[in-house]
Amino acid sequence: MESVSVPPVRDRLTEAAAGFYARGRAASFDHGPGAAARLFRQALVRLEKVLEPGPEQIELQVRVLISLGAATAEVATTEAGLDYLETAERVLDQLPEHRELGLMATVQRAVVLMRAGRFAESLAVHDAVLPGIEAEFDDNRLALVRTLNNRALVHLNLNHPNAAQADLHRALELAQRHGHTRLEGKIRQNLGDYAQLIGDVPQALSSYEQAARILVTESPGSLPLIRLDRARALLTAGLADEAARALDEALPQLRANGSWQFLAEAEVARAAAALLEGDFALARKLASTARRRFLRRGNRTWTEIAGLARLRADVHRVLSTPDTRCPPRLPAALVEQAGRLAELGLRDEVAVARLLAVRLLLRRGETEEAAQVLTKVPRPQATTPIDHRMLFRLCRAELAVAEDRPRSALAQARAGLRELGMIRDRMGGLDLLCGTAVHGQELGRLAMRLVLRRARRNAAGARRMFAWLERTRAQVYRYEPLPVIEDPVLTRHITEMRHVQRTIQRARLDGEPVRALEQRYAELQREASRLGWYTSQWGRPRPVATPDEVVAALGDRVLLSLVPYNGQLYSLVVDRGTFRLLKLGPLEDIVETARQLHADLDALAPDHLPPMLAETVAGSARRRADKLDRLISAPLVKTLDDREIIIVPIGQLYAMPWGALPSLRGHPVSIAPSATAWITANRPAGHGPVLLTGGPGVPGAVGEVSKLRSVYPDARLVEGEEATSASVLSALEGAWMAHLVAHGAHEPANALFSRVELVDGPLFAHETTRLTQPPERVVLAACELAMSHIRPGEEALGFAGTLLASGSRTVIGAVARVGDRAAADTMADLHRRLSEGTSPAQALAEAVAVDPLRRPFVCLGAG
Numbered sequence: 015m016e017s018v019s020v021p022p023v024r025d026r027l028t029e030a031a032a033g034f035y036a037r038g039r040a041a042s043f044d045h046g047p048g049a050a051a052r053l054f055r056q057a058l059v060r061l062e063k064v065l066e067p068g069p070e071q072i073e074l075q076v077r078v079l080i081s082l083g084a085a086t087a088e089v090a091t092t093e094a095g096l097d098y099l100e101t102a103e104r105v106l107d108q109l110p111e112h113r114e115l116g117l118m119a120t121v122q123r124a125v126v127l128m129r130a131g132r133f134a135e136s137l138a139v140h141d142a143v144l145p146g147i148e149a150e151f152d153d154n155r156l157a158l159v160r161t162l163n164n165r166a167l168v169h170l171n172l173n174h175p176n177a178a179q180a181d182l183h184r185a186l187e188l189a190q191r192h193g194h195t196r197l198e199g200k201i202r203q204n205l206g207d208y209a210q211l212i213g214d215v216p217q218a219l220s221s222y223e224q225a226a227r228i229l230v231t232e233s234p235g236s237l238p239l240i241r242l243d244r245a246r247a248l249l250t251a252g253l254a255d256e257a258a259r260a261l262d263e264a265l266p267q268l269r270a271n272g273s274w275q276f277l278a279e280a281e282v283a284r285a286a287a288a289l290l291e292g293d294f295a296l297a298r299k300l301a302s303t304a305r306r307r308f309l310r311r312g313n314r315t316w317t318e319i320a321g322l323a324r325l326r327a328d329v330h331r332v333l334s335t336p337d338t339r340c341p342p343r344l345p346a347a348l349v350e351q352a353g354r355l356a357e358l359g360l361r362d363e364v365a366v367a368r369l370l371a372v373r374l375l376l377r378r379g380e381t382e383e384a385a386q387v388l389t390k391v392p393r394p395q396a397t398t399p400i401d402h403r404m405l406f407r408l409c410r411a412e413l414a415v416a417e418d419r420p421r422s423a424l425a426q427a428r429a430g431l432r433e434l435g436m437i438r439d440r441m442g443g444l445d446l447l448c449g450t451a452v453h454g455q456e457l458g459r460l461a462m463r464l465v466l467r468r469a470r471r472n473a474a475g476a477r478r479m480f481a482w483l484e485r486t487r488a489q490v491y492r493y494e495p496l497p498v499i500e501d502p503v504l505t506r507h508i509t510e511m512r513h514v515q516r517t518i519q520r521a522r523l524d525g526e527p528v529r530a531l532e533q534r535y536a537e538l539q540r541e542a543s544r545l546g547w548y549t550s551q552w553g554r555p556r557p558v559a560t561p562d563e564v565v566a567a568l569g570d571r572v573l574l575s576l577v578p579y580n581g582q583l584y585s586l587v588v589d590r591g592t593f594r595l596l597k598l599g600p601l602e603d604i605v606e607t608a609r610q611l612h613a614d615l616d617a618l619a620p621d622h623l624p625p626m627l628a629e630t631v632a633g634s635a636r637r638r639a640d641k642l643d644r645l646i647s648a649p650l651v652k653t654l655d656d657r658e659i660i661i662v663p664i665g666q667l668y669a670m671p672w673g674a675l676p677s678l679r680g681h682p683v684s685i686a687p688s689a690t691a692w693i694t695a696n697r698p699a700g701h702g703p704v705l706l707t708g709g710p711g712v713p714g715a716v717g718e719v720s721k722l723r724s725v726y727p728d729a730r731l732v733e734g735e736e737a738t739s740a741s742v743l744s745a746l747e748g749a750w751m752a753h754l755v756a757h758g759a760h761e762p763a764n765a766l767f768s769r770v771e772l773v774d775g776p777l778f779a780h781e782t783t784r785l786t787q788p789p790e791r792v793v794l795a796a797c798e799l800a801m802s803h804i805r806p807g808e809e810a811l812g813f814a815g816t817l818l819a820s821g822s823r824t825v826i827g828a829v830a831r832v833g834d835r836a837a838a839d840t841m842a843d844l845h846r847r848l849s850e851g852t853s854p855a856q857a858l859a860e861a862v863a864v865d866p867l868r869r870p871f872v873c874l875g876a877g
Contacts, residue, residue, distance in 0.1 A: 044235035047088035048272020131315025199228030254290035298327035458486035512775030599645030619831035684877030702750035709756025794827035
């Protein structure tokens, strides 16, 4: 019988250990430190059973210890990870030649120190080891690329953007030259961090997207970290809800991976999002949880950062309610926190802690102490985040107010809003441009409080207040759109969204389940939104209109700019060169009555409502319209004759059906996001064709469009099977007027994806931003397409708002539901008057006056 050769026990154990080590490395590369640490420990167990280890086993043991040190530092504590590295260095003494492994251990020590927030120590180790890496690994650039990439991260955390950029560009060139694709993805992610540090949010988001496209196959475990970085960029742009969604996706994945350091960092970011959303309890809870995690890990730097996040939640809870008393311990705790942060060299965080203390001290009336703390706050640097800059300006302005220096306070507000404008001008997509306004809200409100006091006393004060209003309102509409850079991935997403939405509609009609389809649609919408943030810059900024320019443009018209202050609604009236401030009514009462009126009009919309029900709802609507009339319009209209009114509303009143108010019945009214936006829209009308479009599923749509051919005999007709999204979008290009009869939907969660339904699925508001010559006038004969999602700074976005921001002069649409018959009758009346040369605002006013409760259409832009 032939004997079977049995491998020696040492060989079997070594082979098993090598297998566990290889699997652990794979898990580590894919950001699974928990799994990696378990596999490395399994490898060590096998190696410890080898009775007489030779050089091969010792070398493998050292490699395992080095990798286990890195993984343990992530899932346990920094010190535990460093202990494994020290053990690796002691074991190395048993090998005669160990320079390469010694360098690897040193590099890993630098990384562990970096992850612990000990950046100065980490940089010193990186600088010391890099020459040896370049000399020892000349034929294998992988180690050099990793080291350069990691040192760049240290430079970023130490606020050294130029040094970080140099390391990243060198690492990227080497990674591409030697085919290290996975590392290329990680370098592009870090290039996003670099762009974020220097304030280029669109470039940061673009870099994160490039990284994700590589790492989705090369290292899927990296995707939660990209979501974390992306969320931080979105917070810079003020997009708290989008950042929160990204983090809510990332947190469970980081928890599953055992990435406790990154998990806690994500919790700090999620606390910042909750703070922007006004959920102070959630912000405090998340920051407290993160702080405990960092404490357990022995990460002092991040422990103090999380501690500051927790204190910020407490501060904002106090400041958000005027009647809340500020306990003395809170400003004292912030000053102490600033001291601990200063020991760690965290300059920006030190500034924030002291600035928050200043605000609380001023709230307590301790002006001298607040001034003393403020002197210790360093001026912002080029890389200081925009929200920190605004807080610095706000504190100086609030101190000036407390010291009765209103002119100095206004100077700080003016300088801060100018800085914010410069940041806004660098933003990419429409969403980013709108979101940035959140950082200037408090500064703008402070300025408005100061100027409103004077505005109530004289015309000069009212004029000055008007100039301030224009600085703070609806900035997105003062940008001249640039040509869109087409992105094929974005195009594919929108095409699939259209197909999925059409499939959902058919499935509903057939009684089939649609949950999976709706989930896919939501996923595509998020992806398309993300791509839209950076695929092209939105536009060139135009200057804010001056009071003199507004007066000249108005001529005989009257402009009413609504202003909330101290629980009241005011109107700043610009009339034939005069500026005056009028007090209207209680703000809460007006907003609630407007909401109730909107609900009544929705209920009244169906064509075949039972007569008794219709009369009951109409009676309720009339009572609410009468009440709003008394509170808002009646005091104003008495002196206006039949002149056109331009109303700049506040966010809660964008959906107001102004034609339903008795004093405004039959009166030409235009709604504009700001006076600057109105001037931009009020340009001389151009020339072009008329477009008539009828979408599917609207009773009488084809008939309505055909009837309008008698009004516009030369119009281009797009209806029936020809009414696809592509054909309609193409026909909108360069049109003088476009009339769209189609069902539509306002999408409050993401206004750029509000839509009109066509034969092949929806045409999205997002797609209209691609038009180089948007139609001069657009009539949206569909429900609710004049609705807007109001972002901070009164930035109104929706289908109609996107058309205006893209360059359309006038958009007519409904702010509530409309019955098909009422819509068709309104459109017939409207276009008959338009064809006779009547202005859009006057033509709509006369058409709505026939039945104002069932015709809730408004004229947006220039009427």
